[in-house]
Structure formats: C-alpha cells, structure tokens
Amino acid sequence: MEQAPGTIRISSPTGRWILLTSVLGSSMALLDSTAVNVALPHIGDDFGASLEQLQWTANAYLLTLASFILLGGALSDRYGRRKIFVIGIAGFAVASLLCGLAPNAEVLIAARALQGVAGALLTPGSLALIQASFSPDDRARAVGIWSGLGGVGAAVGPFLGGWLVDGPGWRWVFLLNLPLAAICVPVALRHVPESRASTAPQGSDTSGAVLGALSLALVTYGLISTDWVSGLLGVVTGALFVYAERRHKAPMLPPGLFASRRFTSINLVTLLVYAAFGGFFFLIPLQLQVVSGYSALAAGTALLPTTLLMLALSGRSAAVGERIGPRAPLTLGCLLAGAGMLLLRTGPDAVYLVDVLPGMVVLGMGMVALVAPLTATVLASVSEDRAGIASGVNNATARAAGLIAVAALPALTGMGPDTYRVPEQFDTAFDQALLLCAAVLAGAALLSFVLLREPALRPAPPPECRMHCAITAPPLNPGRRKQTDPPLESRS
Structure with a gap:
C-alpha cells in the first residue's frame, strides 16, 4: 500500500527507495555538468569541431536549463512532482543516448539542448520529492543525506569523466546515464507517492x-x-x-522579488561569481590537456580539490555565515577564489603538485567561503513562502551567467576557431582569461562589501545549503510549507 506524502519515515523501506531515486536522479545532472568539459578536447578531435562548436556543446545544455528550470519547478507543483521527475529522468536518458550516438557536432549540440530541457524538469524535482514525501521530523536529515551523497557525485564527476574519456571514450560520459535512469524510473513509479501543491497556480508561464x-x-x-x-x-x-x-x-520570474534591495544585490554578486566560475571551469580542462599535456583523467582529477573541499567544509562555512552575516565570507571568498586562479601555473609540462594544486586549493577555499552564505542570503532576503522561487531565480541567474561567460571569454581573449589546437596560442589566451575571471571576482568582492551591510542571517540555512559542492550554480531550495498551508494532494 502506498504511503501518503508527508508521512514517510527515513528508516522505512519506502524512505530508502525515495532517497535512492532522488540521489541517482540528481547525480545524472551533476555528473554531466562536471564531466562533459573534460571530454571537450576529444570531442573536438573526433568531429574536427571548431572552438565555437565546443562552446555550443557546453552552452546548449546551459541555455535550455537556465531558461526552463523555473518553469520546471512550477510544472512539478501543478501536475505532480513524481510525474514531472520521471518525465525529466526519461527525457534526460533519451537525450543522453542521442549525445552518445551523435554522428557529428551539430547533432550533439541539439541533443545537449534536449538534455537541458529534461534537466529543467529533473533538477527541481529531485529535492522537491524529498521535501514533499518525508515526515517533518525526518525531512532535514533526509535532505542532509541527499545533499551529502549528491556532493560525492559532484566530486566524482571530473575523475569519472576523465577515466571514461581515456578508456572506453567520451561517448560513455553520456551513455552512463542510461543505467542510472533504468534504476530511477521504476523505483520512482513503484515507491514514491505522488504529490502536488494544492495552492499551485493554475497557469504556467x-x-x-x-x-x-x-x-x-x-x-x-x-x-x-x-x-x-x-x-x-x-x-x-x-x-x-x-x-x-x-x-x-x-x-515564472515575479518582478516583486527585486523590490528587496538585498535580493537584488545578492543576485548581482551571483551573476559575477558564477560568470567567473563558468568561464574558468570551461577553459581549465582544455588548458590542462592542450597546453600542459595532461590526459583527460589527469585533467579531471586536477579539479577534485575544489569539490572535495566544499564537500568537507561547506557545513562549517554555513555556520560561520549564519553567525557573522554574509558580508565578510562573500568578500573574502571572492578574493580567495580570484587569487587561486592567479596562482595557477598551467604552462607546458606543468607539475601538478607545484604548479596546479596550490591554486586549486586556494580557489576551493574561496568557493567554500562564499557558496553556502550566498544561498542563505538569498533565502533570508525574502519571506519563507517565496523561498522556493527566490532560490530558483538565483540558480537560474548563476547558470545564465556561466552561459554568457563561456560565450564571451574566448572572444574577449582573441581565441579563433582553431586556437585550442595550437598550444602556444591557447596558453596566451588562457592567461588573459584568468586575469578577466579574477577581475570579475574582485568586482563581486567589492559589491559584497558595499551592498551587504546587514549582520547575521536569519533564519538558519536549510540542510541543502549547508553541504553543497556543485561548481556550476548555487543549490536549489524548493521552499518549505508553513504549518498553516493546506496539505499536499496525493495521487495513488
């Protein structure tokens, strides 16, 4: 007999199944976001692709994900969280199959755009299933487990992507999603109770x-x-x-949100921070492979310190931000992240322990300092009943920032269609890109120092914001229902 949403205990078999499908579903999107960039040089070689086509391989996914992620959350509330989650998983699997079988760059780019549409249904739904399904007494613990295991998935992504690229080939970065989907869909249909918001709007934007x-x-x-x-x-x-x-x-983007000065300010900071991160994490795997001579596995492993540090220390960072407020952590975090980029020495024959690791550690510490307080500030700047949409806007802002940075940085640094095939030219352009990314982070630090003057944050950051290690966007929070809200409608 199917249990009603909002009553399931984490220790029950149903609770464990819900955690499994939610974690595997979110891991599909996390693995792709961290692994695909490592595969770009090999994709370029196989297809004879230009740098512009590699940019679109990354950006087609970001474009549709950023555009539709808010709509995906609204559809989930209106039509059923399990239904939209399952549609997202199935769509992501089909699009991943098309990516893995793509005969040329054009088909791959189109399939990546479809992946983004499916990801916009899947990403909000993963956490919303947990929030809607579990008993209030177990909800925070369930979200903490989901967040921690998702963090492990994000950390493993670059390493696994590099191993697949060097082993069976880059196509398996996408094909790996198929067995994950084959587990997720039947588990969700069998064990996850359907739920929807009884107050969901009747129209979709x-x-x-x-x-x-x-x-x-x-x-x-x-x-x-x-x-x-x-x-x-x-x-x-x-x-x-x-x-x-x-x-x-x-x-889907309520203009009234921006009446809050703090909400507007933190989204400006988000725009700058994730523009710098998006551009950097697009170019660094290319630099390490094209210029430094690293294998795909070595390049993916080189990125591990940032995600491992965030996995280990984000909870402490959230606690510090809660105690002293966002101004100092965000200002210091932006400066540390920029300094880490400038510390990198990724020229020909770069030695990892001496030339790369110190910069990645400093960059990771900067990300630790800023990501959790940034998200907590977003949630603290609006009323609780608008936390979900505020978090979604902030997440979409970050993804749009990365999208624009990946598009703009090569043009700003003079990269031509074949620059990534010429190590000397790419090395020179990459050094210029690092300076630009560091300058953007310095601008974010200045905005944080000037605009975020309020002291401590209240309420405390929710569990999904206290342990987070994705590098493409801040974590989503679907919002928490007040005790006086109408109950969720259930569907058997």
Whole structure:
C-alpha cells in the first residue's frame, strides 16, 4: 500500500527507495555538468569541431536549463512532482543516448539542448520529492543525506569523466546515464507517492520561458559568433520578457522579488561569481590537456580539490555565515577564489603538485567561503513562502551567467576557431582569461562589501545549503510549507 506524502519515515523501506531515486536522479545532472568539459578536447578531435562548436556543446545544455528550470519547478507543483521527475529522468536518458550516438557536432549540440530541457524538469524535482514525501521530523536529515551523497557525485564527476574519456571514450560520459535512469524510473513509479501543491497556480508561464530562452540564445549566439545584430535582438527580446513577466498573472520570474534591495544585490554578486566560475571551469580542462599535456583523467582529477573541499567544509562555512552575516565570507571568498586562479601555473609540462594544486586549493577555499552564505542570503532576503522561487531565480541567474561567460571569454581573449589546437596560442589566451575571471571576482568582492551591510542571517540555512559542492550554480531550495498551508494532494 502506498504511503501518503508527508508521512514517510527515513528508516522505512519506502524512505530508502525515495532517497535512492532522488540521489541517482540528481547525480545524472551533476555528473554531466562536471564531466562533459573534460571530454571537450576529444570531442573536438573526433568531429574536427571548431572552438565555437565546443562552446555550443557546453552552452546548449546551459541555455535550455537556465531558461526552463523555473518553469520546471512550477510544472512539478501543478501536475505532480513524481510525474514531472520521471518525465525529466526519461527525457534526460533519451537525450543522453542521442549525445552518445551523435554522428557529428551539430547533432550533439541539439541533443545537449534536449538534455537541458529534461534537466529543467529533473533538477527541481529531485529535492522537491524529498521535501514533499518525508515526515517533518525526518525531512532535514533526509535532505542532509541527499545533499551529502549528491556532493560525492559532484566530486566524482571530473575523475569519472576523465577515466571514461581515456578508456572506453567520451561517448560513455553520456551513455552512463542510461543505467542510472533504468534504476530511477521504476523505483520512482513503484515507491514514491505522488504529490502536488494544492495552492499551485493554475497557469504556467510558458510564454515567459520561451521569451527568456530566445533572449539568452540570441545574446549567446551574438557573443560566440560576434554577430552584434543577434546580440541586440537578444537584448530587445529580454526587454519583452521583462514586460511579459510584469503582465502575467503567475510569472515564472515575479518582478516583486527585486523590490528587496538585498535580493537584488545578492543576485548581482551571483551573476559575477558564477560568470567567473563558468568561464574558468570551461577553459581549465582544455588548458590542462592542450597546453600542459595532461590526459583527460589527469585533467579531471586536477579539479577534485575544489569539490572535495566544499564537500568537507561547506557545513562549517554555513555556520560561520549564519553567525557573522554574509558580508565578510562573500568578500573574502571572492578574493580567495580570484587569487587561486592567479596562482595557477598551467604552462607546458606543468607539475601538478607545484604548479596546479596550490591554486586549486586556494580557489576551493574561496568557493567554500562564499557558496553556502550566498544561498542563505538569498533565502533570508525574502519571506519563507517565496523561498522556493527566490532560490530558483538565483540558480537560474548563476547558470545564465556561466552561459554568457563561456560565450564571451574566448572572444574577449582573441581565441579563433582553431586556437585550442595550437598550444602556444591557447596558453596566451588562457592567461588573459584568468586575469578577466579574477577581475570579475574582485568586482563581486567589492559589491559584497558595499551592498551587504546587514549582520547575521536569519533564519538558519536549510540542510541543502549547508553541504553543497556543485561548481556550476548555487543549490536549489524548493521552499518549505508553513504549518498553516493546506496539505499536499496525493495521487495513488
């Protein structure tokens, strides 16, 4: 007999099954986000791809994910969290199969865009299943387990991606998702109770999602192809998006959120921080393989210190931010992360322990200092009933920032279509990119110091924000229902 949502205990067999499918589902997206960049040089070699095509391999996924992740959360609340989660898992598996079988770069890019759409359904649903299913007494512990195991998945991603690329080949970075999906879907259908928000809006902001996606696509295309007409059209479409959101009855991006000075400030900081991180983590695997001569496995392993440090220390960072407020951790974290980038010495024949590891450790410490307080500040800047949408906006902002950075950095540093095939040219451009990323982080530090003057944070960061180690976006929080809210409707 299926248990009702909101009553399941973590020690029960059903509770363990729910944790399993949620962790495996979120791990699919985490593994792809950290492993694909390691595979880019090999994808380029196999397809004879230009740097622009490699940019789109990364950005097609980010584009659709950033554009539709807010809509995915709304659809989950309206039509059923289990249903949308399962659709997302199945869609992600189909898109991953298309990626793994792609005969050329164009098909791979299209399949990556489909992955992003599916990821927008899967990513919010993974945590929402736990929040909706477990008893209030067990919810925090369940979320902590989900967050910790997800962190392990994020940490393993670069290493596993490198091992697959050097072993059976880069296609297995995508094909690995198929057995994970084959476990997730039947477990979810059999063991996860259906739930939905009884107060979910009756309309979905599809037009807003489409306008947002079109704006980001045009701006991204304009930056990658240096086509300023497309970029200008993207800006105009963005203005139409803002206008449409102001008029929509249930906008996916409520304009009223930005009435909070702190919310607006922290999203500006997020935009700068994740632009720097997005550009850096796109280019560093290319640099280590093309210039330093590392294998894909060695390049993936080189990135491990950042995620391992975040996995080990994010909880303490959240506690410090709760006690002293976000200003100092965010300012110091941005400066440390920028300093770590500048410490890297990734030229020809770079020795990992001497030239790479110190910079990665300092970068990781900076990320430890800033990620948990950043997310906690977002949640503390709005009322509790808007925590889910505020977290989603912040997450989408971070992904859009990475998208734009991956598009803009090669153009700003003078990289041509074949620069990544010429080690000397790529090395020079990469050094310029590091300076730009560090400068952007310095700007984020200045904004944090000037704009975030309030002292301690209340309420305390939720469990999913206290242990987090993804490098592409801050963690999502689906929001917590008040005790007076109507109960969740259940479906057998």
